[in-house]
Amino acid sequence: MSGDAIRARDLTKIYGQLSAVDHLNFTVRSGSVFGLLGPNGAGKTTIIKLLTGLSEITAGEATVAGFDVRRDPMQVKRRIGWVAAEVILDDDFTAWENLWLQAKLQRVSAWKPRAEQLLAYFDLTDRRKDKVGTFSTGMRKKLEIALALLHEPEIVFMDEPTIGLDPSTRHMLWELIAGVNREFGITVLLTTHYIEEADALCDQIAIIDRGKFVATGTPAELKARVQSDFIEIETTELVDETRWRAIAGVTDVRTEGRSWILRTPSAQTTLPNVFAALRTDQIQRINIEAPSLETVFLDVTGKHLDAAGPEVHDFRKFYSTVRRARQ
Amino acid sequence: MSTENRLGTVLAPPATAADARVPQWSQFTGLYARELLRTFRNPWVLLITVVQPFMWLAFFGSSFSGASPAIVETLFHTNNYMAFLLPGVLSTSMLTVGMFGSMSTIQDKRFGFMKRILLTPTSRSTVYLSKALGSATRGLVQIPVMIIAALAFGVRFQGTPLMWAGWLLGLFFLGFGMCCFFLAVTSSSTDWQTPGVISNFITMPLMFASGALFPAANFPGWMQTIAAYNPVSYSALLGRGIVVNGVPDWTYLGYLGLFATLMLVGGTLVASRYLKIE
Ligand SMILES: Nc1ncnc2c1ncn2[C@@H]1O[C@H](COP(=O)(O)OP(=O)(O)O)[C@@H](O)[C@H]1O
Ligand SMILES: [Mg+2]
Numbered sequence: 104m105s106g107d108a109i110r111a112r113d114l115t116k117i118y119g120q121l122s123a124v125d126h127l128n129f130t131v132r133s134g135s136v137f138g139l140l141g142p143n144g145a146g147k148t149t150i151i152k153l154l155t156g157l158s159e160i161t162a163g164e165a166t167v168a169g170f171d172v173r174r175d176p177m178q179v180k181r182r183i184g185w186v187a188a189e190v191i192l193d194d195d196f197t198a199w200e201n202l203w204l205q206a207k208l209q210r211v212s213a214w215k216p217r218a219e220q221l222l223a224y225f226d227l228t229d230r231r232k233d234k235v236g237t238f239s240t241g242m243r244k245k246l247e248i249a250l251a252l253l254h255e256p257e258i259v260f261m262d263e264p265t266i267g268l269d270p271s272t273r274h275m276l277w278e279l280i281a282g283v284n285r286e287f288g289i290t291v292l293l294t295t296h297y298i299e300e301a302d303a304l305c306d307q308i309a310i311i312d313r314g315k316f317v318a319t320g321t322p323a324e325l326k327a328r329v330q331s332d333f334i335e336i337e338t339t340e341l342v343d344e345t346r347w348r349a350i351a352g353v354t355d356v357r358t359e360g361r362s363w364i365l366r367t368p369s370a371q372t373t374l375p376n377v378f379a380a381l382r383t384d385q386i387q388r389i390n391i392e393a394p395s396l397e398t399v400f401l402d403v404t405g406k407h408l409d410a411a412g413p414e415v416h417d418f419r420k421f422y423s424t425v426r427r428a429r430q
Numbered sequence: 431m432s433t434e435n436r437l438g439t440v441l442a443p444p445a446t447a448a449d450a451r452v453p454q455w456s457q458f459t460g461l462y463a464r465e466l467l468r469t470f471r472n473p474w475v476l477l478i479t480v481v482q483p484f485m486w487l488a489f490f491g492s493s494f495s496g497a498s499p500a501i502v503e504t505l506f507h508t509n510n511y512m513a514f515l516l517p518g519v520l521s522t523s524m525l526t527v528g529m530f531g532s533m534s535t536i537q538d539k540r541f542g543f544m545k546r547i548l549l550t551p552t553s554r555s556t557v558y559l560s561k562a563l564g565s566a567t568r569g570l571v572q573i574p575v576m577i578i579a580a581l582a583f584g585v586r587f588q589g590t591p592l593m594w595a596g597w598l599l600g601l602f603f604l605g606f607g608m609c610c611f612f613l614a615v616t617s618s619s620t621d622w623q624t625p626g627v628i629s630n631f632i633t634m635p636l637m638f639a640s641g642a643l644f645p646a647a648n649f650p651g652w653m654q655t656i657a658a659y660n661p662v663s664y665s666a667l668l669g670r671g672i673v674v675n676g677v678p679d680w681t682y683l684g685y686l687g688l689f690a691t692l693m694l695v696g697g698t699l700v701a702s703r704y705l706k707i708e
Pocket of ligand 1: 142144145147
């Protein structure tokens with residue numbers, strides 16, 4: 104057995120005219136946590152569907168746990184666990200009954216000790232006899248992960264595991280997911296649009312946008328890619344663009360009424376120049392974006408990851424002009 | 431062992447499809463048990479399952495309670511018309527169990543449970559079979575309720591226990607065949623309304639163009655033709671022969687068995703191809 108849990112070659116999914124997943128090549132090392140980071144509609148869920156055999160591959164091939172997804176879907180399914188973005192449990196059943204059914208579906212006969220162990224790990228032991236309908240979202244998510252681990256899979260797929268959870272529950276889940284990988288030795292492929300989540304959990308990250316990988320690497324490698332800081336400023340009155348461009352250290356400027364985004368190699372050295380160029384009462388708000396996965400994403404796609412609405416378009420326009428200007 | 435591919439990369443060979451068959455018994459029993467637990471834990475389902483046959487019997491039974499014995503005799507060829515109606519009413523109620531089965535399948539698709547199932551080594555035909563058998567079983571529960579109701583109405587029955595067992599088997603065949611039919615027809619559907627629409631569309635003709643409620647001898651020619659191929663007729667006639675006269679015609683049972691088998695085979699083929707996930 105090789106050291107790769109997942110290999111995808113030219114993996115492609117086309118829905119009508121749309122290439123939801125567009126000729127992706129990647130491998131996931133056994134025992135690692137691999138993250139697909141991208142905005143809504145990037146194709147993250149589709150990749151999971153292809154790798155788990157839920158959706159038919161349009162072109163290319165994929166090997167999961169050593170088995171070809173198309174040729175041996177049943178063998179793949181025995182070796183993987185899956186945690187959906189939405190919670191899918193039988194609300195009328197107790198936690199224990201949900202585990203029982205999962206054991207039947209996965210053909211695990213001696214499942215009880217494992218189930219007890221998982222309930223203990225996810226701190227659900229005292230709620231095992233309660234109907235799942237009475238559980239909080241965080242508890243449901245934990246039970247879902249427990250179900251996915253019941254048959255001791257080699258790989259577990261987690262689609263947006265902390266979407267819609269409050270920050271403290273999210274952090275608790277991060278701990279648990281990291282433990283799933285570390286203590287249970289399971290390879291994890293997760294998708295997320297939360298930068299901190301990818302940063303906190305993943306050994307390898309692929310940033311995906313519109314079906315294509317726009318950057319891949321370890322969190323540290325990705326952060327090293329973008330050297331620029333971004334200074335976001337809101338002013339109380341209109342300021343002429345040439346005044347911004349004249350500031351030493353500012354390499355690019357984007358304007359939107361009284362909001363400005365300045366690109367600079369170092370915010371630290373440029374900021375005094377900015378303050379020197381303006382009266383303090385002209386500044387309403389100021390914000391620094393240091394190099395992070397967010398700025399990586401901004402840089403390669405021109406979008407904020409979780410930005411919604413018209414802002415996205417503005418940023419895209421801005422950064423495409425930035426890129427053109429750089430060439 | 432490893433293979434060289436076009437790009438020169440060394441890949442571990444994918445395992446052969448030979449060992450790809452995974453036994454399905456555990457998955458089947460799990461899903462079947464889930465089906466029953468979900469049904470019989472729902473008080474409303476239970477209530478309706480129990481009340482519906484009573485209502486049928488009460489309403490139909492009362493419709494002729496004021497009629498003169500002569501009219502009843504002409505209409506049903508027996509004065510024990512409650513015993514005459516009972517097999518027909520039970521047959522008719524077996525028509526609706528398929529609708530519930532396909533509604534619960536659509537619910538599973540909608541809530542993503544179908545994805546959860548199909549991400550385990552469970553085949554589509556296993557899902558299909560457990561649903562069909564689950565809803566047919568649920569339909570069978572009405573039978574003892576109905577018989578108790580009829581006894582409470584003072585109805586007298588004929589037939590030996592063996593005959594009754596054959597009759598129940600016939601009813602099961604009818605219900606199971608209908609479940610298979612419904613599940614196959616709605617296998618690619620995710621719309622809650624589809625099973626109801628189909629049920630409305632087929633229940634009326636199957637109910638009236640059968641010998642379930644009235645003797646088919648009084649039908650016009652075209653309705654007699656439908657009745658001749660209608661499994662509801664066979665189930666009703668089999669039951670009627672037994673409970674009214676104590677004289678079963680087992681060819682009816684054979685016909686029902688054939689109907690169930692055809693629906694099962696056809697439905698499994700359709701569902702294993704077209705059963706949608708969401
Ligand atoms: N069944 C489908 N039919 C048509 N288009 C789809 C289907 N599923 C997903 N898509 C499209 O594919 C793209 C990627 O979707 P998805 O993988 O769900 O994105 P993500 O999970 O990253 O938010 C989206 O544009 C989405 O609209
Ligand atoms: Mg998604």
